[in-house]
Amino acid sequence: xxxxxxxxxxxxxxxxxxxxxxxxxxxxxxxxxxxxxxxxxxxxxxxxxxxxxxxxxxxxxxxxxxxxxxxxxxxxxxxxxxxxxxxxxxxxxxxxxxxxxxxxxxxxxxxxxxxxxxxxxxxxxxxxxxxxxxxxxxxxxxxxxxxxxxxxxxxxxxxxxxxxxxxxxxxxxxxxxxxxxxxxxxxxxxxxxxxxxxxxxxxxxxxxxxxxxxxxxxxxxxxxxxxxxxxxxxxxxxxxxxxxxxxxxxxxxxxxxxxxxxxxxxxxxxxxxxxxxxxxxxxxxxxxxxxxxxxxxxxxxxxxxxxxxxxxxxxxxxxxxxxxx
Numbered sequence: 001x002x003x004x005x006x007x008x009x010x011x012x013x014x015x016x017x018x019x020x021x022x023x024x025x026x027x028x029x030x031x032x033x034x035x036x037x038x039x040x041x042x043x044x045x046x047x048x049x050x051x052x053x054x055x056x057x058x059x060x061x062x063x064x065x066x067x068x069x070x071x072x073x074x075x076x077x078x079x080x081x082x083x084x085x086x087x088x089x090x091x092x093x094x095x096x097x098x099x100x101x102x103x104x105x106x107x108x109x110x111x112x113x114x115x116x117x118x119x120x121x122x123x124x125x126x127x128x129x130x131x132x133x134x135x136x137x138x139x140x141x142x143x144x145x146x147x148x149x150x151x152x153x154x155x156x157x158x159x160x161x162x163x164x165x166x167x168x169x170x171x172x173x174x175x176x177x178x179x180x181x182x183x184x185x186x187x188x189x190x191x192x193x194x195x196x197x198x199x200x201x202x203x204x205x206x207x208x209x210x211x212x213x214x215x216x217x218x219x220x221x222x223x224x225x226x227x228x229x230x231x232x233x234x235x236x237x238x239x240x241x242x243x244x245x246x247x248x249x250x251x252x253x254x255x256x257x258x259x260x261x262x263x264x265x266x267x268x269x270x271x272x273x274x275x276x277x278x279x280x281x282x283x284x285x286x287x288x289x290x291x292x293x294x295x296x297x298x299x300x301x302x303x304x305x306x307x308x309x310x311x312x313x314x315x316x317x318x319x320x321x322x323x324x325x
Contacts (some may be wrong), residue, residue: 104289112171
């Protein structure tokens with residue numbers, strides 16, 4: 001039986017969610033958005049804007065009003081996930097794919113993977129189990145986004161660079177639904193691929209942004225300035241080496257050195273990380289999914305993480321002082 005993703009709901013129409021929603025609307029999907037506040041008003045009045053293009057969408061603050069979906073794209077910031085998970089039940093049926101297009105380590109990370117840690121619930125991500133109880137594991141598909149977007153105004157998205165989406169089943173199967181979803185995403189204009197181990201792609205992306213994100217939030221610096229300072233770059237490398245050792249112990253080895261990854265980041269030029277954008281907008285910071293979880297994994301695997309601990313302590317303190325954590 002052919003798998004179709006006709007009805008798509010975006011949960012979190014910020015920079016990435018809005019970009020994905022607009023592209024999927026252009027690919028003739030029926031796109032709805034679960035939103036609130038100024039974003040809800042903007043979407044109801046003028047649809048979703050990507051650059052100069054405009055796409056009508058159905059927008060509501062009620063999942064029950066939007067109804068059952070073929071595909072639900074969760075693109076909220078990690079701190080907002082627990083509340084969102086409690087609200088999206090009416091969108092999800094037994095065959096609905098819930099695609100998690102989020103930064104950091106997701107709540108389902110050790111589903112179908114992890115050796116001795118398989119099935120472990122990460123306290124820094126889902127302490128009470130509320131997220132995993134609200135979203136059945138069978139519905140989940142992972143997604144790693146390699147793109148930079150920003151929000152010009154509620155419902156108005158600007159795409160800067162990058163076009164990559166890596167999707168994959170938590171248990172590594174190359175399933176029919178993953179293949180069908182990748183086909184849709186390619187048709188919508190994304191450079192989409194299916195991964196045989198999406199956790200590895202998640203961990204590799206985390207390896208690059210678990211440092212520059214919080215350091216940019218602390219300093220206000222763009223990535224070129226962060227990596228252009230020798231002392232800061234050495235500190236970043238030390239944090240990355242801790243994460244690399246954790247990855248090796250959970251079955252996610254990285255065959256690069258921090259200096260290799262720095263070169264990749266530097267090629268992107270001077271850009272503001274998503275966490276710096278959040279600081280400037282007064283939004284809660286995704287520290288737990290990017291940094292706290294690494295310290296937790298260090299404890300689980302017996303890896304000492306003094307540099308990661310220092311980064312977490314400083315960035316968490318600054319976020320608390322600003323009311324963003």
